[in-house]
Amino acid sequence: MKRACLLAALLLVGQRDLAAQWNLARMQPGDAQLHLSMAVDPAVVTSIGYGRFTSMFGTITRLGLETGVVAGDAELGDYRVRLSADVQLVQRGAFRVAASAAFMTRGTSNWVFRAVNFGSDFGATAGMYRRTWFVAGEVGFDKAIITHVQHTQEYRDQYYPDAKDGWYLNNGGTGRLGVMTGRSVGGAELLLRAGIARTQGGEALTVPAYLTLGLGFGF
Amino acid sequence: MRVESFDPVLDPVWENAMGARWIVMASAVTLTACETLTMSEPGNLVPRTVMEDASLPAITVNGTRLHAEFRGDPAKPLLIVLHGGPGADYRSLLPLAERYAGYSLADHYHILFWDQRGAGLSERHDKDVLTIDQYDADLLALVDRFAPGQQVTLLGQSWGGMYGTSFINRHPARVREAIFIESGPLRGSTYERIKGDLFDLNFLREWLNDFAWSAQFFSTDDHIRLDYQLTIGARDHQPRNNARKGAGAEPAWRNGAKAARYLQEDGQDAAGKFNYDFTTNLQAFTGRVLLVAGARSEVLGVPLQEEQRPLYRNAVLKIVPGGGHDVHWTHTAEVMAEIRTFLAAPVAAGAR
Numbered sequence: 001m002k003r004a005c006l007l008a009a010l011l012l013v014g015q016r017d018l019a020a021q022w023n024l025a026r027m028q029p030g031d032a033q034l035h036l037s038m039a040v041d042p043a044v045v046t047s048i049g050y051g052r053f054t055s056m057f058g059t060i061t062r063l064g065l066e067t068g069v070v071a072g073d074a075e076l077g078d079y080r081v082r083l084s085a086d087v088q089l090v091q092r093g094a095f096r097v098a099a100s101a102a103f104m105t106r107g108t109s110n111w112v113f114r115a116v117n118f119g120s121d122f123g124a125t126a127g128m129y130r131r132t133w134f135v136a137g138e139v140g141f142d143k144a145i146i147t148h149v150q151h152t153q154e155y156r157d158q159y160y161p162d163a164k165d166g167w168y169l170n171n172g173g174t175g176r177l178g179v180m181t182g183r184s185v186g187g188a189e190l191l192l193r194a195g196i197a198r199t200q201g202g203e204a205l206t207v208p209a210y211l212t213l214g215l216g217f218g219f
Numbered sequence: 220m221r222v223e224s225f226d227p228v229l230d231p232v233w234e235n236a237m238g239a240r241w242i243v244m245a246s247a248v249t250l251t252a253c254e255t256l257t258m259s260e261p262g263n264l265v266p267r268t269v270m271e272d273a274s275l276p277a278i279t280v281n282g283t284r285l286h287a288e289f290r291g292d293p294a295k296p297l298l299i300v301l302h303g304g305p306g307a308d309y310r311s312l313l314p315l316a317e318r319y320a321g322y323s324l325a326d327h328y329h330i331l332f333w334d335q336r337g338a339g340l341s342e343r344h345d346k347d348v349l350t351i352d353q354y355d356a357d358l359l360a361l362v363d364r365f366a367p368g369q370q371v372t373l374l375g376q377s378w379g380g381m382y383g384t385s386f387i388n389r390h391p392a393r394v395r396e397a398i399f400i401e402s403g404p405l406r407g408s409t410y411e412r413i414k415g416d417l418f419d420l421n422f423l424r425e426w427l428n429d430f431a432w433s434a435q436f437f438s439t440d441d442h443i444r445l446d447y448q449l450t451i452g453a454r455d456h457q458p459r460n461n462a463r464k465g466a467g468a469e470p471a472w473r474n475g476a477k478a479a480r481y482l483q484e485d486g487q488d489a490a491g492k493f494n495y496d497f498t499t500n501l502q503a504f505t506g507r508v509l510l511v512a513g514a515r516s517e518v519l520g521v522p523l524q525e526e527q528r529p530l531y532r533n534a535v536l537k538i539v540p541g542g543g544h545d546v547h548w549t550h551t552a553e554v555m556a557e558i559r560t561f562l563a564a565p566v567a568a569g570a571r
Contacts, residue, residue, distance in 0.1 A: 043432040044422060070432050071423045078432050108436060110429035112451050117436050146255070147436050149264075158470050159450060164263045169255040172438030201440030206448075207431045 022051070022216055023182050023189055024088055024096055025129040027062070029055035037068075037214035042174075042197065042207040043078070044071035062086040070108075077109030082121075097126045100140075112155045113163075117147040119173075125180070135181045138195065143173040172200040176210065189216040258437055264447045265473045268340045275340055278333070280360045283348070286340035287333035290316040291325035296395070297366040298328035299358070301335075301379030306449070306479030308339025311469045311548045312376060319555040327562070328372065331365060335382070337478030339471075343442045349481035351385065351495065358386050362393055370395035370506075374558075376547050377401050377519070380510075385497040391504035398558055400511040400547050401519050405501075405527055407486055407493030414493075417518045419458050426455035445476035459517040460544035469548040498530045508534035509561040511554055513542030520544070535561070 022033065033051040038044070047068030054061050063085050070078035084102035091097075102121045108114070120143050127136020151163040178195015191214040197205050256263055261271040269277040269284045276288040286308070291298075302309040309332040316325050316332075324330055334341040336357055337349050362371050372395055375383035380402025387394050404410040420427065430452040439445045453474055454464060462469060486495035508531045512524040521538055528534045537557040542550040 040422075042434045043428040070428050078428065080435070106435050108429065108432050110426075110433070110451050111454050112447075115436050119435075142435075144436055144438070149436075154465060154468075155450070157466070158468050159472065160264075160266050162262070162266070164256055167255045168258050168263075168437070171258055171436060172440050172444070174434060174438060199434075199438035199440050201438065203439055205431075205434050205439075207434075 022062075022191065023129055023131070023134045023184060024060065024098060025094070025131050025134065026184060026189070026218065027053045027060065029053055029060060031218055033216050033218045035066075035214055035216035037191075037212055039068075039193075039210065039212040040207060041210040041212060042205055045069070045080070046071065047080075049082075056087070059088045061088070075109070077107060077114070080104055080106040084121075094128045094130055095126075096129045096136075097124065099124050111152060112159075113149050113151045115147050115149045117144055117171075119144045123176075127180075132184045133182060136179070138178050138180060138193075139176065141173055141175045144171040145169070147171055174199060174205065178210065180212075187218050189218070190214070191216065258447070259441050259443050261443065263443075265443060265450070266340060268342060268473070270342050272340075277341075280364070281353075281357050283336050283344065283357070284342040285333050285336070285357075287331065290330040290332070291328050293329050295327060295329045296372065297331060297362070297369070298324065298372040298374055299331045299361060300333070301358075301373060301375035301382050302339070303377030303379050304338055304475070304479055305335065305354075305378045305382075305482035306338045306475035306477075307378070308334045308472045310339070310471050311545070312374075314551045315374065315547065315555065315558075317551075319552045320559075322555065322559045324555075324558070329365075331361065333361070334472075335478065337481075338475040339473055341475075343475065343477065345477060346481045349478050350485045351482065354382060354482065355386060355389055358382070359390060359393070362390075372562075373397040373399075375399050375402065377403055377544065381405060381497060384501065387504045387506075388497050388500045391500065391506075394504065394506055396507045396509075396562075398509045398511070398561065400554065401513060401516055401544050402510065402524065402527065403519060404493075404523065405497045405530060407495045409523070409526070410486075410493040413518055413523065416459065417457055419456060424455075426452055439476075442477065446473055449474040449476040449479060457518075457544070460519065461513075461515040461517065462543045462545040463549050467549075469545040501530055502532055505532060507561070507564070509558065510534055510536045511546065511557055512536060512538050513544060513546035513550070514538050514540045515542060516544040516546070537561075 031053045035049045037047045045068045047066050049064055049066030051062050051064040066082045068080050069076055082102045082104040084100060086098055086100040089097045089099055100123045104119050106117045121140060123138055123140025125136045125138045127134060147168045149168055150165045156163060174197050176195050176197045178193060180193035182189050182191040193212040196209050258264055261267045269275045269286050275286055277284050278287045300309055300312050302312055316330050336354060337344040370393060373383040380399030383397055383399060384405050433448050433451055437444050439448050486493050488494045510524045510528055512520040524536050528536050539546050539550050539553045547554050
């Protein structure tokens with residue numbers, strides 16, 4: 001019941017990031033972790049994050065903060081920041097199930113519009129976790145809840161002068177299904193994660209798959 | 220535990236928690252109070268089509284509503300304008316009906332500007348009717364309706380040149396002459412050979428990442444969002460076209476994403492390789508063809524047009540200095556001078 005309440009609380013605040021992906025079998029309450037990652041998700045994103053492991057309601061929980069920027073020109077207009085919480089729900093020997101929830105803000109700047117977005121991500125992972133390796137499957141859904149869009153003058157001049165700026169609500173989302181694996185050497189852990197993504201309506205994305213390569217350091 | 224012995228006045232942790240709660244509540248109220256918009260609402264992100272705006276000029280052909288308008292005298296021979304894309308619109312081609320150095324096409328032709336099926340401000344459609352065969356039937360219906368029993372002149376740009384050539388290939392007797400500006404590849408094998416030069420698909424490019432990243436802000440689950448997303452990539456995906464950017468760039472109304480996608484897919488085999496051929500019967504066409512290339516259009520310009528010119532029996536190539544793939548927009552007067560000279564030449568015997 002306590003775990004269910006905790007999960008419900010997490011759902012209320014709203015991760016496709018690495019939070020639930022690190023080897024839960026290696027971490028203890030009080031541990032901390034820094035991670036770096038490079039991903040195609042769905043653009044080329046380079047991220048850095050910090051996670052803190054705690055014990056809440058009798059189970060291990062990770063609270064995390066991650067920020068990432070999208071590749072391209074040397075500008076920071078395309079970014080995301082995530083606040084995440086992950087909780088281990090089930091452990092039967094080496095088999096573990098974890099749920100994750102995240103609140104995130106994202107920004108973008110392109111020739112058509114500039115936008116800031118607030119969204120949520122819910123996911124679950126299940127797999128075999130040993131101290132030096134793990135392999136797991138994941139499902140999840142990333143929801144774009146509300147987005148502020150401001151169109152550029154270039155778009156207005158070239159395409160549509162009456163394009164509406166403002167807060168756009170309920171802009172769909174992206175589901176995912178994938179696998180991940182990690183290998184630990186000393187305090188470092190290398191992670192590889194891949195899967196397919198579909199829109200809320202089941203359409204393929206421009207980049208229909210995601211791929212993440214991560215490196216974490218526990219301390 | 221702190222919760223069992225707290226003092227709501229003195230306990231700073233409680234104060235902080237209450238403060239945070241008020242911030243969250245205030246934020247929620249503020250967001251709720253804001254007027255919110257819906258991306259799928261017509262007119263918010265991209266212009267309304269003829270199905271949503273009755274004031275737009277339109278015609279109905281083969282069960283679809285097409286955004287269309289005429290210029291010139293209805294008694295004159297019909298000239299049909301074929302825009303690029305597929306999926307784009309005729310907005311940037313409208314200046315071709317204006318007057319340059321005392322000459323206007325509208326003095327000599329009844330000019331039909333129209334947005335093709337699923338494109339521009341025409342009615343949106345799904346995959347089943349976005350095929351090359353359907354496009355051919357649409358153009359034939361326009362010819363039969365507005366020039367019954369007569370030959371027409373075609374003026375196409377980019378994809379419009381491919382479309383026009385495909386029509387000539389199928390109905391050579393229905394076309395008197397054609398003007399194709401920066402026409403795309405007329406054979407799938409040619410497209411396969413040049414597409415690596417045409418598209419900039421370096422996965423670290425800003426345009427490609429902007430395009431992909433947009434999926435984090437809205438999912439492409441309906442026509443409007445698809446059209447909007449396509450526009451993000453429209454400006455920079457073919458850099459070697461050397462089209463003008465920023466102020467004075469070629470305008471458009473809407474990129475019909477499904478038309479762009481499914482027309483191209485219809486020209487591909489099961490493995491996704493282009494296998495269409497619009498030239499199988501082209502030698503049956505005896506009319507004249509003017510090909511126009513922008514000198515700065517590196518891939519679709521002079522090299523491609525020189526290669527494709529012999530595919531027509533009677534074609535000439537004119538090169539406009541300084542022009543890119545958008546030469547019809549940036550160098551309209553120079554293009555019109557070439558068109559004027561071409562059309563002033565005697566019409567081939569046997570034309571009606």
